[in-house]
Amino acid sequence: MTATPKESPERPARAAPATLAQAARERRDVVSGEVRDEASLIRFVVAPDGLVVPDLGRKLPGRGVWVAADRASVETAARKGAFARSARTKARAPEDLADQVEALLKKRVIDGLGLARRAGELISGFEKVAASLASGGAAWLIEASDGAEDGRRKVLAALRRSPRPVGVVGVFTSAELGLALGLENVIHTAFLAGRAADRWATDVRRLAGFRPLLPESWREEP
Template identity: 70%
Template sequence: MTATRAPKTLAAAARERRDIVSGEVMDEDRLIRFVVGPDQTVVPDLARKLPGRGLWVAADRVSVETAAKKGLFSRAAKAKLTPPVGLADQVEELMLRRLMDGLGLAKRAGDLISGFEKVASAVNAGKAAWVIEAADGAADGRRKILNVARRSPKPPQIFGLFAAEELGLALGAENVIHTAFLAGRGADRWTVDVRRLTGFRPLLPESWREEKPSEASGT
């Protein structure tokens, strides 16, 4: 007897959209929403709040570039649209800004802690969903915190794309090198955005990717 798939709930079905490039129906969390701007341009809508019909594209660089080059935005909208030059780069920058803003919100909500000892304690206790390391931090300190992450009962994922100065500005502090995003709903929401970013760039600088714990794939 052939097994049948369980029917989707109404809520799950409502969160699905069709990728205009592949034609695949998938969850919104795996897609980037675009809308038509007032001057018939293509506008990214990462927060999914702008008015107008959404044009959905899989959250990766190749899909966004294909949609722009092959006129798929125009086909989906049934109107002549002009995607801006470098649309995929624009999406990537907007995602990085959104992630940075998310860290600031997490700090104010008490979901973010900084400092080697505090981060190490949270990681050892299995309470950290993410360890966010300054991209330009010293290699010795980074190796130590990643070794702690390797031994954690719940190894956190690792993010290393923001410099110490950027983290300091977002968190209202100085010399921010080691940060932990504590597990919870805030971290879950941040993770969704991080996963979309992985379609555009790795989560770690190439210069220290080999230091990443094997257990924490960074999605």
């Protein structure tokens, strides 16, 4: 999965929000100037000491500065002083700000898997995952990045036969998944379709703007 390309200047003007609720969820990206849904943006605030801080939960006090959820946009905002201009105060963006956002998003994504398992919305194990793919019950396939190639090939073949589109995440190792889920030897996991999966997908898509969701080596496999 790759980050969504930015809109071309030649595209038609954006339609006005249909409702006040929709308008409340839209913010202006300080880098491109585009008005976008909050789900595709990262909120930042300037701390009292002037340090720019990511606010992925959108709960920190202060004037929010919104930037498109991709590495290039965050790095551009930091380099060109967009945080200070938007917040109308002195602001100091750390050199590793984009890396901080990536790490925080990765944590939110894997924490979301733990919550989903406790709620019964996540299943693990080849047979269960393959069955959920075949029935169309899975919305996301989460594969351990260090799993065996043979098992991965088989589960990806099952994914291709799924009657519905299924996203794939290969960001976490088996050990990381096991720690989050409270299980051992976690290789194949599926997030079942539903509202929880839809909410979780928001952070996954934002993470895709900072790092590939699949290891490069997978693309080289036969």
